Amino acid sequence: MFRGAVAVVVLGLLGWSDGFRLGRTQQFGFLPPPKVAVGTSLPPDQWFTQTLDHFNPTDTRTWKQRYFTNATFYKPGGPVFLQINGEGPANPQWMVEGAWISYAKRLNAYLLSLEHRYYGKSLPTEDASTENLIYLSSEQALADLAIFTVSMRKSLGLNKNKWIVFGGSYSGSLAAWYRLKYPHLVHGAVATSAPILAQVNFKEYLEVVKASLATWGEECNSMVYEANRELHLLLQHRVGWQTITQQFRLCEPLDGTNQLDVANLFSVLAGNIEEVVQYNLDNRAFEGVKGTNITIDTVCSVLTNTTLGSPYARYAALNSMFLDVQGEKCLDYTYKSMVDQMQATSWENNTDVGGRTWIYQTCTEFGFYQSSDSSDQPFGNEFPLDFFTRQCQDIFGTKFTTALLNYGVKRTNSIYGGHNLKVTRVVFPNGSIDPWHALGVTTNISSSAPAIFINGTAHCANMYPASPSDLPQLTAAREQIFRLITQWLHQKDV
Structure with missing residues (x-):
């Protein structure tokens, strides 16, 4: 006992x-x-x-x-x-x-x-x-x-x-x-x-995601690439912003000139696939967790389903699938919303204070930023390293500079x-x-x-x-x- x-x-x-x-x-x-x-x-x-x-x-x-x-x-x-x-x-x-x-x-x-x-x-x-x-x-x-x-x-x-x-x-x-x-x-x-x-710039993360999707078939990566390319093209004009807002069920209208919102949107959409790959078939079905049947096979089947329309439309359909599984009506994608959430310091009624503390550890010890800086991945280049490093200052204050981050990572590896x-x-x-x-x-x-x-x-x-x-x-x-x-x-x- x-x-x-x-x-x-x-x-x-x-x-x-x-x-x-x-x-x-x-x-x-x-x-x-x-x-x-x-x-x-x-x-x-x-x-x-x-x-x-x-x-x-x-x-x-x-x-x-x-x-x-x-x-x-x-x-x-x-x-x-x-x-x-x-x-x-x-x-x-x-x-x-x-x-x-x-x-x-x-x-x-x-x-x-x-x-x-x-x-x-x-x-x-x-x-x-x-x-x-x-x-x-x-x-x-x-x-x-x-x-x-x-x-x-x-x-x-x-x-x-x-x-x-x-x-x-x-x-x-x-x-x-x-x-x-x-x-x-x-x-x-x-x-x-x-x-x-x-490592500050963990650009290899998306390279492994690409290799893992390729275990299903190269067409899956091709569709991710085409979807992100089409998404990038739509960002070039206001009508495209409206289309993205509607089809990706964004909680607020997209302003394509706001580079931080754009970066966060691309990062969040990539995160849908990243999570599936990271935990693919790892026996999480044992948890009774809703959505654990979503696997690489599920993702790639949606992305290669021509009846859903263009690769961009399939990417939107995949996003809707995740929102529905989560019970969310819309996608909260704005950079300000993310920073505001990470700035909350109270232990009470805070559903993700652990997110704030983990980001603090990445800003002071580890980095681990899964940027889009590698050319050997299909998610575009809209969320580069500086998108992540500036979050340290925006969340924790001006002294959390890139220089401090680089020193912290070097110190961790030295220790x-x-x-x-x-x-x-x-x-x-x-x-x-x-x-x-x-x-x-x-x-x-x-x-x-x-x-x-x-x-x-x-x-x-x-x-x-x-x-x-x-x-x-x-x-x-x-x-x-x-x-x-x-x-x-x-x-x-x-």
């Missing part, structure tokens, strides 16, 4: 994410939860007294950080599995479902999960104002993990057990970096779909090593469909830090529960990860 009281989960349709920006869904962050059966008991919220600023010994302020435990599978001497959470709410459904649960059952592991500061319910400051976000960084998050680990070792009597950490996407990066920076606390790490290299990080007992699973693999580890660093490149799978697919429809290589990857963990547990701490 779980230690402490339990809550009973009641599942309904969670809905397709209300927004997809910088590769992140609004509702869940980078890692939507798995589905659990109705009536399944979930562990309750627990609270850990955490230090606000780990790097100022004179600052003794603390706050409450949310975590979960599950001792159902534990037997004395078994390992401790710690799930690291990233830029979204920690979800207790992961405490009872997912590939790591099957590993825990087989290895008698004790399960812990720690929510990332500034996301979900783990709110260290009274609001998300720019001055209060100075305590938000990957370094502070890793120090949170260290303090939490030391405390749990003592309070739960797990000091002699070997700890293995798990993470996916940004939290996968944290898993690798935790093993790198605190090797005395963590014995091994599974860093799934982890962007290890910080962690970028693609040259030196770690042992870390495995890096990535999917070939997932655009984030372009910043990840896809070839072995060493025999003790192997990569698992899973052909045909998407973002964090190996973390989800197994399905009869899984590709054989995905099933093999999950088993390879289990074998690695088992080997690590027989190795001495180093």
